Amino acid sequence: MARARRFGRADENGTVYVSVRGTEHECGQFPDATQDEALAYFARKFDDAEAQVALLEQRIAAKAPAGEMRKTVHHVREQVAAHTMVGDLVDLSTRLDTLEDAIRVAQEREREDAKKHRAEQLAHRTAIVEAAEEVAGQDPEKTQWKHSSARMAELFSQWQEHQKSGGRLSKTDEDALWKRFRKARTTFDRHRKAFFSSLDETNAKAKRVKEALIxxxxxxxxxxDWGETAGKYRELMDRWKAAPRASRKEDDALWARFRAAQDVFFDARKTTNEQIDKEFEGNLEVKEQLLAEARTILPVKDLETAKKRLASIQQRWEDAGKVPRAHMRRVENELRSVEDAVKKAEDDTWRRTDPETKARSNSMLSQLESKIADQRAAVEAARASGNEKKAVSLEKDLATSEQWLATLQASASELG
Known part of the structure; x- marks a missing residue:
């Protein structure tokens, strides 16, 4: 208000004026209000405009994108020209001039950066093409095909990724580079197919290795010997994966024979396990009865009794032995849920009796009650001054605080 009075005034009718270089201009009128309230209303408009200018100055200093800044400068300048606020409009206008110059510089810098970025992207994309051409230009008889195929696939992935995230090139550059890249890939694929078409001996060797594994x-x-033999089959599978591939048709047939031999062993192991599971069905019945007994503990009413009953069930649970694998996780999870409930009841009991928790709750209640008293006084003061709008707003804050107080009081009663 002190600053507002330096640059403006309000008359008894609520009309507000701003002084610019010694000349008064009418800002507007704020009827049904005191002179201070009317002046403060138009001073807040100046505060808002000044805050926008300050934000732009910070963004310029931080080198933020300048694209939309001109719109804000133009909007604030219109407000200054229309004299719709009370404050140092001369200083604000000067800051706007400085901002416009800084925005021009920033936009020029951004254009240069964009130009540099496009040149960098073109160079990066060109390097990918040149690397692909180098791979495709190798002597087919000396090429390490596995490594080179991986390298060509990597370059293609880089090309695709750069298309998505590296920024767009001009259509001319894009088309020309893609033609070179596609030609390199086509040449490489043709050489690779020609080389592998002559690998009949390699296919024969692959067949001999896999026949031995079968x-x-x-x-x-x-x-x-279920455990040791299963380990040997895993070793055989590793050796199978490491063996060279025969032709597609022969390799599929060899795999079918290899898998059939495994299936004989694993099917027999499965049958044996099913028999063992059947033997454990009696243990399952015992544990189902123990689960039914455990459920009667909940909800926990007497913690010490619940803990004793649970300990007895846990001991008998261990004595009961294993259950069929299909039910193992389920029954363990069901017992654990009862154990967790008892543990939670124990934790809740501790929390309710913890002196530190009670002290924190009482402190929060005292602070909140004091705050509510202040809020009620503020509401009464606003009504006494005739500011009903402010009173309604303050009543909303008061209602929120009272609701929070009720919640804390309920929590405190639980702790008591």
Whole structure:
């Protein structure tokens, strides 16, 4: 208000004036209000405009994108020209002039940065193409095909990723580079296909290696040493994966034989496990009865009794032994849920009796009650001054505080 009085005034009718270089201009009128309230209304408009200017100055200093800043400058300048607020309009106008100059500089810098970025992206995309051309230009007889295929696939992924996130090139540059890249890939694929078409001996060797693996798998298929034999089958699978591939048709047939030998062993192990599970069905019945007993503990009413009953159930649970694997997780989870409920009841009991928790709750209640008293006084003061709008707003804040107080009081009663 002190600053507002330096640059403006309000008459008894609520009309507000701003002084600019010694000349008064009418800002507007704020009827049904005191002179201070009317002046403060138009001073707040100046505060809002000044805050927008300050934000732009900060953004310019931080080198934020300047694209939309001119609109804000123009909007504030219109307000200054229309004399719709009370404050130092001369200083604000000067700051707007400085901002416009800074925005011009920032936009020029952004254009230069964009130009530099496009040049960098073109160079990056060109480097990908040149690397692909280098891979495609290798002597097919000396090429390490696995490594080179991975490298070409990596370059293609880089090309795709750069198209998505690296920024767009001009259509001319984009088309020209893509033609070169596509030609390199086509050449590489043609050389690779020609090379592998001559690998009949490699296919024959792959067949011999996998025939030997199949013989080992078939020899193990009748074993009943479940653990050790399963490990040997995993080793055989690793060796199978590492073996060279034959032709697609032969490799599929060899795999079918290898898998059939494994299936004989694993099917037999499954049958044996099912028999063992059947033997454990009696244990399952015992544990189902223990679960039914455990459920009667909930809800926990007497904590010490609940803990004793649970301890007894846990001991009998261990004595009951294993259950069929299909039910193992379910029954364990159901017992654990009862254990968790008892543990929670124990934690809640501790929380309710913890002196530190009670002290924190009482402190919060005292602070909130004091705040509510202040809010009620503010509401009464606003009504006494005739500011009903402010009183309604303050009553909303008061209602929120009273609701929060009721919640805290309920929590405090639980702790008591």
């Amino acid at each position: 013989a080992e798998a078939e020899a193990l298929s009748s074993s009943t």
